[in-house]
Amino acid sequence: MAEVAQRKIRVLIAKPGLDGHDRGAKVIARAFRDAGMEVIYTGLRQTPEMIVSAAIQEDVDAIGLSCLSGAHMHLFPRVMELLKERGVDDIMVFGGGTIPDEDIAKLKAAGIAAIFTPGATTGETIEFVKKNVKAKS
């Protein structure tokens, strides 16, 4: 944890799939930035491949995935799969969007650390990320 405290936490905020609802992702990105983190916002229409490549390239500590189109059960686990394939195990992945409770359990089982649904505050999301990013070697 001490190592992480030395450098700013780096977070990739991504919009996987075709979903264009970017209000939440942008608010989170800005709030994280205001909270002292380095934020890279990928923009829209990212494939899981593009997201994982960007995350590795940018050497981020966490990835935030946003999906409001109902395609999260396909897209989010795919990101986890790709991270595993590329041997990456020190990036924490969290998500948000229009995600019913029964899917949250499945996503967590796939390795997503947390899902922030409508009503979650930027405050609690920031706290979670700060507490749960893994120390980078």
Next chain:
Amino acid sequence: MSEKKDLKRIEQEKERWEAETLKPTLKKNPERAERFTSVSMTPIERLYTATDLPGWDFMKDLGFPGEYPYTRGLHPTMYRGKLWTMRMFAGFGTAVETNRRFKYLLEQGQMGLSTAFDLPTLMGYDSDHPFSAGEVGKCGVAIDSLADMEMLFDGIPLGEVTTSMTITSPASVLWAMYVAVCEKQGVPYHCIGGTIQNDILKEYIAQKEYIYPIEPSVRLVTDTVLFGAHHLPRWNTISISGYHIREAGSTALQELAFTLADGMVYVEEAIRAGLDVDAFAPRLSFFFDCHNDLFEEVAKFRAARRLWARLMREKFGAKDPHSWLLRTHAQTAGCSLTAQQPHNNIARVAIQALAGVLGGTQSLHTNAMDEAMALPTEEAATIALRTQQIIAHESGVTNTVDPLAGSYYVEKLTNQMEEGAWEYFKRIEDLGGMIRAVERGFPQREIADAAYTYQQAIEREEKIIVGVNRFTTDEEPPIPLLYINREAEAQQIDRLQQLRRSRNKDALMLSLDALRQAAAGKDPWGKDLLMPRILDAVRAYATLGEIMGVFREVWGEYTEPNII
């Protein structure tokens, strides 16, 4: 409303009231907050009187319903003559499933159809495109070709029902498919009624379902306006939208101003394409949000009507009164509904729907209580429809036209909305017009700022959201949700592959070649008009992806600037 000396007297009496009655009360019982703001964060005064409307002119600012400037409503009798159209947005899975939901809603008393398409369809991809994986049928119905469209409207007489289609980048294609279905049903062109959303500018600004760069996209919109003007007199070719702008986080004023600014672009473009303004303006329509702050929303609708009437008559010189009418659909604010204690959303939707009705909307969709979690179940959608029916038949608000007129508060808010809109129009003009403003990210930045400001207000509890930052419950029983599995995707892919095998390939290739030529052509308002070619392709069972793919080839794709 009042003479100058009456206003002077009221002003004096108000000062006396503040000193003698208000001040002692405030000393004993201070108000609940430092300041009171609307949902859009606009400061709201404690009290409004006639002094808030100096120079208010009954005929100029208010007038009569059904007469310029239409502040009180588009028609003299409004809902006494005809209720607004109850038009519930619906669509999920395959065309067969959505057809069933359409018929159910019509049986329950809705008065018109409104179609939701899935993301691959909205983005012009076939169901088997790599980008469509996991998205097919999830947020609307999957339509890949005319064959799906035929199933979607099977058993529904399109000569008797009007249909709205929420589709923008591929609007021309879905419209052509709808027209082709009407042809098969034997419905003459002049009887075909409905709307395509088709407002591409708001995609760059808010909804983000753009495909091509701005210029060819606007050309496509103008092409449809021309086609409508010449062939489909009952069709609303654009639903100039504020809803998505509002949902992306804008204030009510920004929603109003950016929407009308977009509208002005479409009017200018159609005129540049050679049409007389009165030849198409009567078939432009609008689409606004109904958010929680009832009075702010009512003021927005009234100001919108007054503004558009003034713009159309004075700026564009329209002579036909039908060109001055801001005819609008409205939808209750999806972004205001909560995942926590979802039954509360029924109350929110009722208030928002009431705002739309008091605002004088022509058509209304009410959201279901499960909005924050999934597409609506049949039961939740029915409650939402019943909400409209209760307002229409039990609340009494339809007994008279524009019941809130004359309220000092409402007339002041209406004036403020209009003044604010004119200020935005000036800023946009200074930026070089709305298209330039969009390219420079102006509306996008305004929206992002407003969204952030609002979220901060919620987090410091200046804005209370019941069940979310106050009056929360720990344990909540789950409610039944509509679940779309990936079967629809498998079925669509199967059907698509069958279609590709069975159709006439020669007719198909000829139609796509002709389309490609026209798309690349230099005579967009003459021999290179696109709608007739799109119709040919659609009739040859070209898929949506194939047609949109031709445009992608010729025009390329748009990448947006990252504005947070």
